[in-house]
Amino acid sequence: MPKQRLHVVRHVLPGCRSANAHGSNRTCRKFSAACCVGFISSVFMLAPTRLRAQSSGDDSQRPVPILSAGAGFITTFDSGDAHLGPLVAPVLLIPIGERWLIESRATFESDLSRPSGSGGFRGKLRKEVDYLQLDFIANPYVTLTVGRFLTPFGIFNERLYPIWIRNLQTDPLVLPIGVGPSNASTGAMARGGFRIHPKINLNYALYFSALSTVHVLDSDRSAGGRLGIYLPGPRLEFGGSFQHLLQSERSNSFGFHFVWQPPAVPVDLRGEYARSARGSGYWVESAYRLNEVPLMRSALRHMQVVARAQQFFASALPSDSLPAANTRQVELGANYYIRDDLRLVSSYGRQFTAGANANIWTIGLTYRFVAPLAGRDKSGGVD
Amino acid sequence: MRNHSMILLFPLILNGAGFWAAAQERAAAPHPASIAAAGPNSSATAKSGSTQSETTVRLEGEKRFKANCARCHAAPHKFPPRMMGTIIRHMRVRSTITDEDVRLILHYMSQ
Numbered sequence: 001m002p003k004q005r006l007h008v009v010r011h012v013l014p015g016c017r018s019a020n021a022h023g024s025n026r027t028c029r030k031f032s033a034a035c036c037v038g039f040i041s042s043v044f045m046l047a048p049t050r051l052r053a054q055s056s057g058d059d060s061q062r063p064v065p066i067l068s069a070g071a072g073f074i075t076t077f078d079s080g081d082a083h084l085g086p087l088v089a090p091v092l093l094i095p096i097g098e099r100w101l102i103e104s105r106a107t108f109e110s111d112l113s114r115p116s117g118s119g120g121f122r123g124k125l126r127k128e129v130d131y132l133q134l135d136f137i138a139n140p141y142v143t144l145t146v147g148r149f150l151t152p153f154g155i156f157n158e159r160l161y162p163i164w165i166r167n168l169q170t171d172p173l174v175l176p177i178g179v180g181p182s183n184a185s186t187g188a189m190a191r192g193g194f195r196i197h198p199k200i201n202l203n204y205a206l207y208f209s210a211l212s213t214v215h216v217l218d219s220d221r222s223a224g225g226r227l228g229i230y231l232p233g234p235r236l237e238f239g240g241s242f243q244h245l246l247q248s249e250r251s252n253s254f255g256f257h258f259v260w261q262p263p264a265v266p267v268d269l270r271g272e273y274a275r276s277a278r279g280s281g282y283w284v285e286s287a288y289r290l291n292e293v294p295l296m297r298s299a300l301r302h303m304q305v306v307a308r309a310q311q312f313f314a315s316a317l318p319s320d321s322l323p324a325a326n327t328r329q330v331e332l333g334a335n336y337y338i339r340d341d342l343r344l345v346s347s348y349g350r351q352f353t354a355g356a357n358a359n360i361w362t363i364g365l366t367y368r369f370v371a372p373l374a375g376r377d378k379s380g381g382v383d
Numbered sequence: 384m385r386n387h388s389m390i391l392l393f394p395l396i397l398n399g400a401g402f403w404a405a406a407q408e409r410a411a412a413p414h415p416a417s418i419a420a421a422g423p424n425s426s427a428t429a430k431s432g433s434t435q436s437e438t439t440v441r442l443e444g445e446k447r448f449k450a451n452c453a454r455c456h457a458a459p460h461k462f463p464p465r466m467m468g469t470i471i472r473h474m475r476v477r478s479t480i481t482d483e484d485v486r487l488i489l490h491y492m493s494q
Contacts, residue, residue, distance in 0.1 A: 061493070065469070141482075159477070261450075261454060370462065
């Protein structure tokens, strides 16, 4: 499945850049300084708070480097055309001491199709570094991140994007809004989550990204953040995101999200709304694990049914990755967990646009594995 | 100028909330997190007197595990403690899990 890209910034008029160059640079410098002050004050003002060590100092508890990966093979039938999508996304985690972590994810994928409608499937391998970041857990309330990181806008890009996590294999139509090209940013970020009340958790992310035009590491110059409230009792999370482009185009994007998992029933309800100068839209998804259905329990407890509805409202401004016209899409899916790390996925969707309606079918297999980058002892643990 | 003020205002509000949360944490005692902070092996030395607390912590850890991990993906099986230490640190950053939740989940997953 091709990753959607948004190249909003590349479409600005050259005249705009030259006319505003001087003023823009001064404003950008001030904005950058304000961002730096914000980050530094966050760290130092919170410095007196304590951070308990994650590990007890015992060698048997010391974290080890880990190699993980999500892999899959998804076949998509879009308007009758078959696309084969092999994908592997290795994740490398290297903990350093008690407060540092280097983490990286790369994606290798292809979209194989038959250009003339017959003959063999052809396609190119696409490589991308999704994130390569250094995290420093400054205290219980602030984690600082530098490097290339997934843009914290909404919930899908950061949390639900991996092939083995997402319930439906198609991207939401509004995914490209607010995340920049390649869905990632390059710069610095402060983030964290903490309890502000016995029944309320607050989570936040605040970042600044620099422009990068390097092929597999491209990003926009932007600043933004996300704020979320999580209520552990009803398992309800809601929040909002904001992004301000700091290039020749100075547009804003904002969005809202929610996640609700009622404790009484195995249902996930998720949704996002996003708006930018290039368009706006929303998606709402519901997933239900059939493990409580008192019928054919041994088979149905591995089953999950999913439904998603989404709508996109196009803007007059062009975009590479967003739909060109108003679009509505409805999808129904069924997933079968062979094991907790191996899953069969399938879905049917119907897309309604002004031009033509289309059917979108997907079927595939997703797999995730985790392996320590250290020897194993005889008991199967990590030594 | 308004943007700059907002950038500065955000950490100030955040810091205020942080100090408030820290004060609440200190006031709320005893708490499962304080037991979890002592590490997974603490129950062995505390003997039977702490058995009930240990059970409470474990149940609380299981609850937090289901609430936090299942918010995005199917709950995974348990991993060896040293792997779990890395995974939970990764998830702390990725999902902005609270420090207390990290500790309780790690304690539960290390049993």
